[in-house]
Amino acid sequence: MTDRISSKADVLKSLYGKLKYSRVEKLKIVTGAELDADPYGLAAEIAEEFAGGYIVVRSSSSNEDGLNTSNAGHYESILGVDPSDGEAVVRAVREVLDSYKCDLDDVSGEQVLIQRQITNISYSGVIFSREIKKDRPYYTITYDDSSTDAVTSGRGGKTVYIIRNVDCDELPANWAALIRSMRELEEMHPEYPLDVEFAIDEDNTVTIFQMRPLAASINGVHSDVDDEEVFRTVLEAEDTYREISSLVGDRNTILSDMAFWNPAEIIGENPHPLDYSLYREIITSAAWNQGLSYIGYREVDGDLMYKLGNKPYISLKKSFLGLMPDELDDRLEAKLLKYYDKKLIDDPTAHDKIEFEIAFSEYDFSTEDKLGTLTEAGFTREEIADLSDSLFNLTNNAICNFNRNRMKDLRALNGLRVHRENTRSNWLMAHNDVVTLIQYFVQLIESIKHYGTPKFARQARLAFISKAISRSLVYRGYFTDKEIDDFMMSIYTVASEYDSDFQDLVDGRITRVTFDEKYGHLRSGTYDITCETYAQREFDLSKGSAAARKQRQTIEELKHNPLDSVKLMEALEDIGFYVDLREFLDFLKDSMEEREFFKFEFTKTLSLAIDILIDIGDKLGISKEDMAYLEVPDIQLMVNRPAEFTGDIWRKIIDQNKKKFQRASMLILPDVIYDPLQLKCIEIWEARPNFITSECVTGDILLLENYENEDHEDVADVQDKIVVLPKADPGYDWIFAKGIKGFITKYGGVASHMAIRCAEFNIPAAIGCGDCIYSFVEKQQTVTLDCAHGKITKGV
Known part of the structure; x- marks a missing residue:
């Protein structure tokens, strides 16, 4: 390959005339010397x-397509040149040659490639023979279906990942044709991974525009996990998906990483076993539904998260x-489920907005x-009326009973506080052995499940109802x-x-001890x-934030500026809820x-339980980084076991889970899945961000994940950024005290924690951008975040 890949041309x-599964357009190669010698004679030949x-x-420069660097897109290429226009041809060739001069002094021996511009293109883009970020065994296809150079010019592109050992007969016809052509090229050039520019026409004929070594993969990070292990792990994931479908009672059940309790936002798309199992144990195993069924929703058995x-x-x-309201009959429930499924599959980008759009x-x-x-989906007037009545009754009862339920939940929360403080005192005041500490941990988790998260789930649902009603006041024109x-x-x-x-802390009005007593338990990753924890960090208090102070002043002013009571009373009479104006506004x-x-x-x-778990690890000589590979059941099983066996058993579990985690980390998985094939052919849909406020701001971006393992406050100056x-875990709340200009996340829903925070502080935000938009944003220095028009563009 080193002999044959010398230039694009x-x-x-x-390759011309030698390919079975693809083709190369007729080509002509010209050099700078040939152009200088007889430009118009050359133009006549081309015509x-x-x-x-x-x-x-x-372009086909000697400075492109090397083993160490590709210089992809670095030089000019000119589309749509009329070969009968000699002036235009000469001008285009010269423009391409001139683009080389930024790197090369002499372009006389440099090549320019002439080819016919093909038509009837359905897809065009670039395919890599491996995924380049982690060197994973996936074909990576970035494509566009509207322009032949949108991908290579950096203006756009959708992404598909296809596992390398896939059977082409399983794939859609367009990707099957492309993979067959790619495998043929790999057989001809097996020495290095490849980077190929392609087009696919209406008949699924593949045309190759360029082939070069995939420099990013050759020189990038290489995994310790071999390809065969990844292939086996994909098969295991397929088996798991089928098992989940069977448990749920569907042939191919629909799964989402951001629906409803949005785990990708809270614990991330690749959480450690402990993060995942804590979230499952205290919220998604039962608490999520216990809180909702109490206020009139359907009771549902079993886990919500897999x-x-x-x-x-x-x-x-x-x-x-x-x-679903509990009073709906089974027949209407089944009909709605079928309708919801179809609507989601028709538009997977709505998966993080199911409560609003589905x-x-x-x-x-x-x-x-x-x-x-x-009615357009086949529902009768009677069915629609039944659904309307049940939704009204549920919402009306939730509002009418809000204060009573809130007081009941607050009493339960006080029980959680009492148990927590008693446990904290026992932990700090006594010399505790491992067995006792494990008991503390297990008891705290059970306390959260009983007193905490069902009540939180209920309050979260009531807050969602409140937000939906508030936004619908705009829809109806009241505000x-x-x-x-x-x-x-x-x-x-x-x-x-x-x-x-925090501003009081910066200004010296309260001490760090006082601040930590209230907020010291917070973590940037709650689970x-x-x-x-915040208490373990050093805050940079040397400078206050004028922007944050102004923001605080605005909030203080608005605290005394409620919604117009006359308009709100008119709205309340219109909708007919059985509460007075004061009760409605309070809700x-x-x-x-x-x-x-x-x-x-x-x-x-939860934070105390994690602190105690760290203490257990310290006593057993296991770091907190290793403890992250345990699961809650592993800890629960050791409650009454002799302490001398606990460390050895956990080390074995940690070692096994580390290896399993490392293998599974090599998988590329979709945001939404409703077919096992999506585990082999992963299409990354361009998400629809949830825009908060109607503001438009332009500013420098700051990638906070670059400082994930450091003290954010010392490293990252986020003011006016x-x-x-x-992911936007609640532990990142500190940024709202820093006077930020805007906020963009990869994961997150319209009713998510950070969406609410940004609305509360009137901070322009795009929550839940998804992979494609997020990848664009993180490559920029400055962006314009236009929430009013729902756009994120390169800033100027």
Whole structure:
């Protein structure tokens, strides 16, 4: 291969006429010397050889396509040149040659490639023979279906990953044709991984525009996991998916990493075993439904969350069931489930918005209009009326009983606090052995499950209803977007309080001890044992944030600026809920405050349980990084076991789980899955971000994940920056006290924690951008975040 890959033009010449599964367009190679010697004679030859249609004049520099660097897209290529226009041909060739001069002094021996510009293209793009970030055994296809150079020019592109050992007969016809052609090229050039530019026409004929060594893979990071292990792990994931489908009662059940309880946002797409099992144990195993069934939703048995490889997924069937009013009859329930499934599969980008765009889970000012669309899906008037009545009754009862349920839940939360503080005192005041500490841990987890998370789940659902009603007030025309944005900012939650207290800490009005007593339990990864608590960090208090102070002042002013009572009374009379104006307004405000308060409180107990687990590890000589590979059942099983065996047993489990985790980390998995083939052919849909506020800001971005293992406050100056983060765990609340300009996340839903935070502080945000948009953003220095028009563009 080193002899034959010398230039783009030479490679294509060597392939011309020799390929079975693809083709190379007729080509002509010209040099700088030939152009200088007889430019118009050369143009006449090109006109004769390529008469009819258009040509593309492409770079083929000696400085491209090397083993160490590709310089992909570095030099000019000119599309749509009329070969009969000699001036245009000469100008295009010269322009390409001139683009080489930024790197080369002498271009007389350099090549320019002339080919006919093909038409009837359905897909065009680039395929790599391996995934380059982790050197995983996946063909990586970045393509566009509207332009021949959108991918190579960096203007766009969708992505598909295909496992290298896939049977082409399983694939869609277009990708099957491309993989067959790629395998043929690999057989001809087996020495190195390949980077191939291609087009596929309407008949699925593949045309090769370029082939070169995949320099990024040759010189990149190489995994210790061999390809065969990855292939086996994919098969295991397929088996697991089928088992989940059987458990749920579907042939091919729908799973999502961001629906409903959005695990990808909270614990990430590749969480350690402990993170995943903690989240499952205290929320998705039962608490999520216990909280909802109490206020009138359907009771659902079994886990909500499952795992393929290391990636957490939410069951859409159980989500949809859990969001249905309990008074619906079984027949209508089954019909709705079928409708919801179809709607999600028709638009997978709605998977993080199911409560807003797919499921009917509450009654607000837009509900009747949305229900009206069900007639087109075959629902009868009687069925629609039954659904409307059940949604109204559920929502009305939730609002009417809000204060009573809140007081009951607050009493339970107090029980959680008492148990936590008693455990903390016993832990700190006595010399505890490993057996006792394990008992503390298990008891704390059980306390959270009993007193904490079912109540939090209920308050979170009530807050969702409140937010949906508030936004629908704009839909019905009672209020403007800005009025509702201001209303959201007027809600004084724990985050507002944190912002205020942090400024007091900066300004010296409170001590660090006082601050830590209140917020010291927070972690940037709430469920992640490897993350330090706020109390363990050093904050940079040397400079205050003028922007944060201004933000705080705005919030203070808006606290006394509620929604117009006359308009709100008119709206209340229109919708017909059985509460007076004061009760209605209290529900809209207090439900959102309580959601954040309940989360804040139960995570105190969770943080203590994690601290005790770290202490257990210290006593056994196991680091917290290794403890992350345990699961909650591994800890529970050792409650009454002799302490001398615990360390040895856990070390064996940790070793096994590490190896399993490493293998599973090599998988590429979709955001949404409803067919086992999606584990082999993974299409990355371009997500629809959830835009918060109606503001438009331009600013420098700051990739906060670059500082994930460091003290954020010391390293990252986030003031006046647009902060970019893959997942937005509540432990990142500190950024809201720093005067940030905007916020962008890869994962997150419209009702997620960070969406609520940004609305509360009126911070422009795009929550849940997905892989494609996030990849674009992280490559930029400056972006414009236009929330009003739902766009993120390169800043100027």
